[in-house]
Amino acid sequence: MLRYLVLLFMLPFIDLYVLVELTGHIGILNTLLVILATGIIGAEVVRREGLKVVRKMSSSVTAEEVSRNMLEGALLAIGGLMLITPGLITDLLGLVLVFGPTRQRIMLKIVGRFKNSSNVRFEVETF
16 A cells, blocks of 8 residues: 555656656657647547436435446546646546546446455445
């Protein structure tokens, strides 16, 4: 867990380094255009995928479906935030989280990790 936190704190510096190197190779205007294009494309993909998640949430019946759809919505929101953050690495990670098949695989890993953990219990209260 500590290594993930260290990587999370190092990510902005790595992203800045990649942007500076890219600017040196293709120029500042082209770098700005790449950042702008990934932001626009990412916003459209997040909008489209977000509508799908909202539709799935509205048709969810069981608590497990609701929980899974909430997790999917959270991953989509994190991916969207990463896409609007300037930087190529964060854009790539954001696209991975926003792209449906990869987001599903990440969700399965997260759910599997929580189900296998003896410290976490899923409970549903009914009124």
